[in-house]
Amino acid sequence: MSGVFGLISTRHKPALSLLERMGERCALHPWFRVNTWREGDAALGQVNIGLFSAGEQPAQRGPIHAVFFGQLHNAEALRREAERAQGSPVPAGEAALIAALYALHGADFPARLEGVFAAAVWDAEGGELLLANDRYGLLPHYYAHFGGRLAFAPQMAALSTLPGFHKELDLDAVADFIRFQRLLGDKTFFTGIRLLPYGSLLRYRPAEDRLEIAHYWDFDHTPAWSGASFEEAVEETARLLENAVAKRLRSPFRAGVYLSGGLDSRTILGFAERLGKRLPSVTYGHPRSRDVQYGLRIARRLHSPNRFFPQTDGRWMEQFAPQHLRAIEGQQAFLHAHASITLGPVREQSIMQVNLSGFNGDQLVGGRAITYAANATQAPDDTAFLALWYHNLNQRFSWPGITEAEEKLLYTPSWHLRMRERSFESLKEALRPFANFSPPRRVDYFSAIHQGARLSNLNVVYQRGYFEACYPFYDYALMDYIHSMPVEYRLHDRLYLAVITRAIPKVTWIPRESDGQLPTARRMRRAAYGLGQKIWRRTPFFREQQILHGDPEDWLRNDLRQWAADILFDERTLQRGIFSPDFLRSIYARHMGGHEQWTIGKIAPLITLEMMLREFFDG
Numbered sequence: 001m002s003g004v005f006g007l008i009s010t011r012h013k014p015a016l017s018l019l020e021r022m023g024e025r026c027a028l029h030p031w032f033r034v035n036t037w038r039e040g041d042a043a044l045g046q047v048n049i050g051l052f053s054a055g056e057q058p059a060q061r062g063p064i065h066a067v068f069f070g071q072l073h074n075a076e077a078l079r080r081e082a083e084r085a086q087g088s089p090v091p092a093g094e095a096a097l098i099a100a101l102y103a104l105h106g107a108d109f110p111a112r113l114e115g116v117f118a119a120a121v122w123d124a125e126g127g128e129l130l131l132a133n134d135r136y137g138l139l140p141h142y143y144a145h146f147g148g149r150l151a152f153a154p155q156m157a158a159l160s161t162l163p164g165f166h167k168e169l170d171l172d173a174v175a176d177f178i179r180f181q182r183l184l185g186d187k188t189f190f191t192g193i194r195l196l197p198y199g200s201l202l203r204y205r206p207a208e209d210r211l212e213i214a215h216y217w218d219f220d221h222t223p224a225w226s227g228a229s230f231e232e233a234v235e236e237t238a239r240l241l242e243n244a245v246a247k248r249l250r251s252p253f254r255a256g257v258y259l260s261g262g263l264d265s266r267t268i269l270g271f272a273e274r275l276g277k278r279l280p281s282v283t284y285g286h287p288r289s290r291d292v293q294y295g296l297r298i299a300r301r302l303h304s305p306n307r308f309f310p311q312t313d314g315r316w317m318e319q320f321a322p323q324h325l326r327a328i329e330g331q332q333a334f335l336h337a338h339a340s341i342t343l344g345p346v347r348e349q350s351i352m353q354v355n356l357s358g359f360n361g362d363q364l365v366g367g368r369a370i371t372y373a374a375n376a377t378q379a380p381d382d383t384a385f386l387a388l389w390y391h392n393l394n395q396r397f398s399w400p401g402i403t404e405a406e407e408k409l410l411y412t413p414s415w416h417l418r419m420r421e422r423s424f425e426s427l428k429e430a431l432r433p434f435a436n437f438s439p440p441r442r443v444d445y446f447s448a449i450h451q452g453a454r455l456s457n458l459n460v461v462y463q464r465g466y467f468e469a470c471y472p473f474y475d476y477a478l479m480d481y482i483h484s485m486p487v488e489y490r491l492h493d494r495l496y497l498a499v500i501t502r503a504i505p506k507v508t509w510i511p512r513e514s515d516g517q518l519p520t521a522r523r524m525r526r527a528a529y530g531l532g533q534k535i536w537r538r539t540p541f542f543r544e545q546q547i548l549h550g551d552p553e554d555w556l557r558n559d560l561r562q563w564a565a566d567i568l569f570d571e572r573t574l575q576r577g578i579f580s581p582d583f584l585r586s587i588y589a590r591h592m593g594g595h596e597q598w599t600i601g602k603i604a605p606l607i608t609l610e611m612m613l614r615e616f617f618d619g
Contacts (some may be wrong), residue, residue, distance in 0.1 A: 001026055001327065002052070002464060003141055003154030004067040005119045006044040007162075008129045010206040011148035014043035018162070022151070025158035028327060028465050031347075035365060038064065041206050042122040046095075046153035047154070051253055051353055051468045059095035066099040068299050069154075070117030070139055071470065073247045073307055078112060095119075095198035102130070110201050111216045116475050118154070118196075122376040129204045135217045137198030137453050137472055140461060144193045150204045153174055156193050156329050160616065165192060167617055168614050175422035178605050179407070181398045183331055183457040189612060198449055218433070219445040225484045230498075233485055237365065237478070237495060238503040244475035248356055253468065256352025257282040258339065259306065260549065261294030263366065263496060263515030264358025266302075266474055267549065270504030271354070273302050280351055284309035285549025286341050290513040292549055297510045309342045314555025316341050318563045321611070327465055329611025332458040333604040335399075335552040347466040357460050358471040360452050364482055365499065367448035367490030372396055375441040377487075385439050390427055397451055397600025406602065409583045440487040448479075497521040513548075553600045557592050564588070564607055572618075573610050 005022050011289060016038045022032035026047045035057045037047040046057040046067040058065040061357035072078070073096055082090050094117075101109040102121045110119070110132035118139045121130045131152055134140060143152040144159040146166075151159050160167055174181045184194040196202060204210070205432040228236065245268060249255060259265045259281035272279050281304040283295040288373045292308070299306035320340035322330075362368040370377055375393045379385035379504040386514070394401045402410060412417055430450060434442045460469045472478075482490070489495050501508050501521040508520040512528075518529045555563055566574065568584050582598035584606070591599040 001028060001140075001154040001461065002032075002048045003069045003118050003139055004044070004046050005153035005158060006042065006067070006120055006131075006153075006532070007149060007151050008042050008204055008206050008232075010041050011209075012204075013041065014038055014149075016043060019043040019045055022153055022158040022162075025161065026153055026155045026431070029153075035067070036265050038307060040567065041090060041127075042125060044120060044122060049465070049468070053094055055093045055095070057093075057095045057594075058122075059091065059093060059099045059387040061096070061103055063104055063123060064099045065122045065124070066095045067120065068093075068095040068098050068117065068119045070094070070115055070119075070134070071251070071468075072097075072113055072115040072117060073475075074112075074114040087468075088445075091362065092369070094223055100397070107201060108216075109202065116471060119447070120152070127205055127207050129202075129206070131196065131202040131204075133196050133198070135199040135202060135476065136448065137196065137200075137441065138457055138460075138474060140453075140470060141196045142188060142193050142467070143202060144190075145198060145204075146192055148209050150206070150211060152196070152202075156188055156190060157326075157616065159193050168192065169617065171418060171614075172422050175221050175608065176426050177331075177609060178410070179401050179423040180427075181333055181601060181605055182450065184426050184450055184454070187426075187557070189330060191618070198453060203509055203612070219437070219441075219448075219483070221288070222483045223480055225486065228485070230489055230495075233489055234498040234502060236481060236616040238499045240475070240478040240481055241267070241365075241472065241499065242271050242274065242503065243296050243573065244472040244478050246275055247276055248354075248472055249275060251470070253353035254280075254350065255354045255356050255470070256346075257304070257356050258280065258342075259295045259299055259304070260285075261289075261291040261298070261511070262269035262358070262362070263493070263500070263512055263519055264361030264473070265295075266298045266507040266510070267357050267361060267365075267496075267500055267504065269298065269302050269304055270500065270507040273304075273506075274504055278303050278305075279356070280305045281514075282307050282309070282342055282346060285311050285337065286551070287312070290511070290516060291547050294510055294513055298507060301506055301510060307345075307349075309336075309345070311341060311550055314559040317552070317555060317560060322615075324462055325608070325611050325615055327462045329616065330608055332455065333608045334611070335604050336459055337462070337602060338550055338552075339459065343463060343466040351523040352467060353462070354468045354470055355463060357469050357471055358473065359456060359460055359471055361446070361585055362496075363452060363480060364473050365490065366493045367444075367487065368398070369443050369451060370487055371491050371493075373443045377443055380436075380440055381507045385442070386431070389431070390424060392425065397447075399604070400598045400600045401605070406583075406587075409586075412577050414581050415439055415578050423610075433551055444483065444487065471576070482558070493519070495523075502610075508583050544550070550603075553598070554601060556603070557594055563593065564603070567607050567610055568603075570610075572614065576610075576613070579606065 034047045044067045058067045098119045115137045118141050147164045170191045173187040173189050201216045203212045257269045285292040321334040324337035374547050376388040498521040505592045511569045
């Protein structure tokens with residue numbers, strides 16, 4: 001995957017051949033480009049798909065070498081500042097800018113950057129390596145500190161295959177994945193590999209083999225609220241959101257939108273049209289789903305050239321699940337691979353080079369997590385909050401996962417003793433950085449990272465192997481403003497509906513997929529449409545549509561039935577001794593019987609975990 005990578009050590013001088021093999025592990029497809037460099041104690045590399053940060057790297061400024069990947073939205077302002085300070089031009093490219101900023105500001109340089117990025121600086125004179133990411137950690141990078149060396153990369157496989165690295169399964173990560181369908185904190189499936197936390201600066205001095213990591217930004221940096229009224233907040237949010245889209249449209253690459261029937265993608269497309277840009281769009285799914293039907297109507301209304309990819313069965317998943325697994329290294333269940341059939345054609349036909357992703361819109365502007373977790377946000381004390389939030393994360397913030405009783409039956413006796421209470425303790429630890437905030441803010445900020453960057457963002461990470469992505473809803477100014485406002489402004493999509501009704505009313509005339517109602521702040525219009533729908537549904541001409549673009553539960557019962565059985569009941573799975581064979585047969589029968597809803601959230605993590613173990617631990 002695109003990003004920066006490196007090896008630093010005084011004990012074992014990094015070999016260029018070893019660095020090149022790391023680059024090969026990160027280059028998931030033939031079109032990836034890899035840059036490598038080695039001198040003395042340090043070896044640095046950068047990998048990209050030929051769009052963002054595609055120039056030769058590293059950049060050098062005296063004893064300073066820098067590698068960079070991502071997109072900076074304040075690069076020109078920073079370049080002018082650096083040129084004034086040093087009295088000479090800064091060479092082209094973000095890596096050269098990073099080297100110049102480090103020369104000026106030292107370890108304070110990451111706090112000056114606005115965008116989505118990963119950057120590494122090797123200061124040969126100071127004998128120090130610095131690795132930094134953006135505020136929200138949207139380009140996942142991993143590090144391993146072992147045997148007197150530091151290694152880092154955007155793919156764990158580049159680290160786990162290094163000589164001297166001992167592969168050991170992290171049981172806390174397994175507990176997280178089984179219960180929450182995601183990993184929490186900085187955990188990975190490897191005990192010796194960690195995720196660089198959001199908004200962090202890693203510093204490593206190889207001569208002392210000393211590693212330090214600290215947040216240069218956190219949610220306590222959110223500014224105080226201005227006291228604006230709700231109407232004033234609507235106007236300012238609309239302005240900031242339009243600016244966020246405009247910044248990302250300045251890219252020289254062809255932008256597009258993955259368009260569904262929800263609010264987020266139509267909002268991005270609507271603001272782009274307001275700015276005079278008619279962007280192409282891609283829609284996929286079952287032709288009769290609300291998600292697809294509403295998405296296609298939005299495309300026509302906004303004059304967006306749309307490419308539709310029908311998805312009438314689930315057989316594609318068996319083909320693409322291994323590819324999805326390798327890209328995000330098993331940290332997300334296979335059922336999230338749903339865009340797979342579109343990725344190759346979108347790249348080959350250059351439908352878009354950059355996806356303006358609607359990711360995080362419902363959480364940020366719509367206050368989705370705070371709304372869904374009303375029981376936890378109103379908890380009378382921390383004890384109640386923890387119990388309620390554990391339940392919500394397990395049952396409401398993805399497909400419902402296994403329950404406490406099911407967990408007792410899931411593992412073999414020896415494994416049950418090892419796994420007991422791990423997920424609960426893991427959640428307590430993941431909540432610790434947010435403990436000083438009020439319950440609504442705690443839910444909000446925790447979800448921005450653990451529902452957003454650590455789960456949903458992996459969909460975008462997967463896509464980034466084919467084309468780039470921008471995140472309008474993760475614009476720093478926009479997030480600062482919305483996170484500072486009273487939470488009640490955002491509840492139940494109040495702010496969201498008011499913003500799009502005011503700024504891009506065209507998109508409010510087409511229902512949203514979640515409830516089939518018009519997403520408008522105009523209550524009379526919404527009520528009239530709802531009444532019309534009730535009458536229409538009673539006519540003999542009405543045909544119910546499925547809500548989602550696909551039905552992975554049904555696919556697993558039919559098209560993928562044998563595929564699931566071949567993984568769950570294979571001798572390799574059973575011989576591991578992790579899961580009880582009786583429970584595997586039981587959960588399989590429950591799912592295939594079709595008498596319960598949402599059992600896929602219980603069975604998909606088991607299948608994915610076994611696939612991950614075969615790919616990254618076996619052999």
